[in-house]
Amino acid sequence: MPATVIKDIVKAINAGRSFFLTSHINPDGDSISCETAMALFLEQLGKRQYVIANRDGCPDLYRFLPRAGKIIKTEHVQGTFDVALILDASDIQRTGDIIDLRTQVKKVIVIDHHLSAVPFGHLNYLDQKSASCAEQIYNVIKARSKKITKDMALCLYTGLVTETNKFQEANTNPAAFRTAALLVEAGVDPNELGRQLYEENDLPQLRLLGASLSGITVSHKGQIATTIVTRQLMRQTGAGIEDTEGIIRYVRSLKGVKVAIVLREQNNGFKVSLRSKGDIDVNAVAVRFGGGGHKRAAGFFLEGSLARIKKKVFSQINKQLD
Ligand code: 5GP
Ligand code: MN
Numbered sequence: 001m002p003a004t005v006i007k008d009i010v011k012a013i014n015a016g017r018s019f020f021l022t023s024h025i026n027p028d029g030d031s032i033s034c035e036t037a038m039a040l041f042l043e044q045l046g047k048r049q050y051v052i053a054n055r056d057g058c059p060d061l062y063r064f065l066p067r068a069g070k071i072i073k074t075e076h077v078q079g080t081f082d083v084a085l086i087l088d089a090s091d092i093q094r095t096g097d098i099i100d101l102r103t104q105v106k107k108v109i110v111i112d113h114h115l116s117a118v119p120f121g122h123l124n125y126l127d128q129k130s131a132s133c134a135e136q137i138y139n140v141i142k143a144r145s146k147k148i149t150k151d152m153a154l155c156l157y158t159g160l161v162t163e164t165n166k167f168q169e170a171n172t173n174p175a176a177f178r179t180a181a182l183l184v185e186a187g188v189d190p191n192e193l194g195r196q197l198y199e200e201n202d203l204p205q206l207r208l209l210g211a212s213l214s215g216i217t218v219s220h221k222g223q224i225a226t227t228i229v230t231r232q233l234m235r236q237t238g239a240g241i242e243d244t245e246g247i248i249r250y251v252r253s254l255k256g257v258k259v260a261i262v263l264r265e266q267n268n269g270f271k272v273s274l275r276s277k278g279d280i281d282v283n284a285v286a287v288r289f290g291g292g293g294h295k296r297a298a299g300f301f302l303e304g305s306l307a308r309i310k311k312k313v314f315s316q317i318n319k320q321l322d
Contacts, residue, residue: 005125010144012107012123013042016083019050020105024089025096027054028245029197032062032071033134033159034087034111039067040152041141053077055096059242064196065158066151074098083107086121088133090114090292111136115283116292131171134159135179150187157183157193165249166194170296208239212247212262216254219314223321225254226261228306234265248273259317263310269303272313285316 013019021038023031035052042050057073077099084105089095090112101108101120110121113130130136134156141148148156160180164172167180184190212227219226229244237243244264252260252275259280263270272289274282276296283298289312291300302309 002125002127005123006140006143008123009109009111009125009140012083012109013045013047013140013144016081016107017047017049018081018083019047020077020081020084020099021050021052021087022054022084022089022095022098023087024094025055026241027056027058028088029062029162030132030134030159031088032058032065032068033132033155033157033162034137035071036065036067037134037137037141037152037155037159038085038087039070040149040155041137041145044145044147044149051077051079051081053098055098059245061197061200061242062158065155067155077104080104081106083109084121086110086112087137088112088114090117092118092120094292111140114292115294116287116298129173129175131169131173131176132159132163134163135175138179138183148182148186153183153186153188154193157188157190158197161190161194162197166198171294202243204238204240205243207237208233208243209247209250211237212244213250216251218254218257220318220321222256223258224261224314224317225251225257225259226263226310227251228270229262229264231265248275251275252277258321261313261317263306263313265306266301267303269301270306270309271299271301272309273297273299274317280317280320282317282320285313285320288316289313 021035052070053072053074058068058071062068108121109123111125113127113133115128117126138156216225216227248260248262258278260275262273276282281295283293283295286292286298286300289300293299
């Protein structure tokens with residue numbers, strides 16, 4: 001564990017009075033988990049002057065978490081801060097440029113676990129081996145706090161369980177289970193939290209899933225499975241952008257598939273999500289297109305028509321498969 005940087009981060013937090021917390025655009029369970037747990041930690045230290053802001057706010061699914069109600073959705077944050085905590089965002093663009101770190105913040109702390117992570121802070125706690133960023137937040141809190149509260153544990157466990165897809169993805173390692181055990185000891189009920197996270201789907205979401213799976217196409221001798229989530233499909237089903245998150249897992253689950261692709265129509269192009277089963281490095285593909293992520297889960301955005309985007313993406317993935 002990078003003990004020195006954790007110590008320095010704790011020192012910087014101790015010295016700060018005002019704090020700014022953010023994560024990446026289209027935040028996920030890990031993002032929200034890190035932000036909320038960090039907010040609870042700041043409060044435990046008596047530091048109440050903090051702002052949590054994301055360009056895309058907080059998905060409805062995670063609103064039940066303690067302090068999630070404090071997350072502001074904004075394109076630009078006003079004011080200046082002693083410390084910025086940039087959590088689960090691998091580079092500065094991923095934050096959606098909602099703040100000017102050079103002029104609005106004295107000390108920038110970056111905590112991240114992505115393969116594509118860039119050290120853009122004054123202090124950078126980057127750990128590609130960490131299954132979730134939530135565990136890194138746990139390590140920071142643990143280095144200073146006498147008590148991991150039940151609320152903190154709820155937030156952190158949410159990051160851990162969502163980022164590992166219920167302790168099943170390739171990132172799942174012994175440390176993830178160890179931290180999970182400590183969080184359960186701190187008061188998390190995995191059954192109750194699991195119900196809130198996984199058993200509360202609404203009808204538009206399930207309808208979108210159904211339609212997306214009906215539209216799967218298979219190529220490259222059954223090794224690539226693709227589905228396209230168009231704006232029209234979103235309208236027809238009444239689903240929102242957050243309802244697209246889980247689809248790719250089902251696409252990847254098809255027998256024989258090595259790479260799953262979901263193309264989501266957004267702005268003037270498509271958001272491309274990639275997942276691999278086995279040895280294919282989809283991060284390498286994503287990085288080529290200006291995105292990033294992890295070896296088996298990565299993404300990027302491309303402008304242009306569907307036909308052209310598909311051509312570009314398939315040619316790269318075909319290369320990986322050959
Ligand atoms: P998803 O496909 O669920 O959006 O993202 C999968 C993984 O890739 C996540 O770890 C996510 O943070 C990362 N990722 C997705 N899109 C981008 C992107 O545009 N840039 C970077 N750097 N990472 C991305
Ligand atoms: Mn994330």
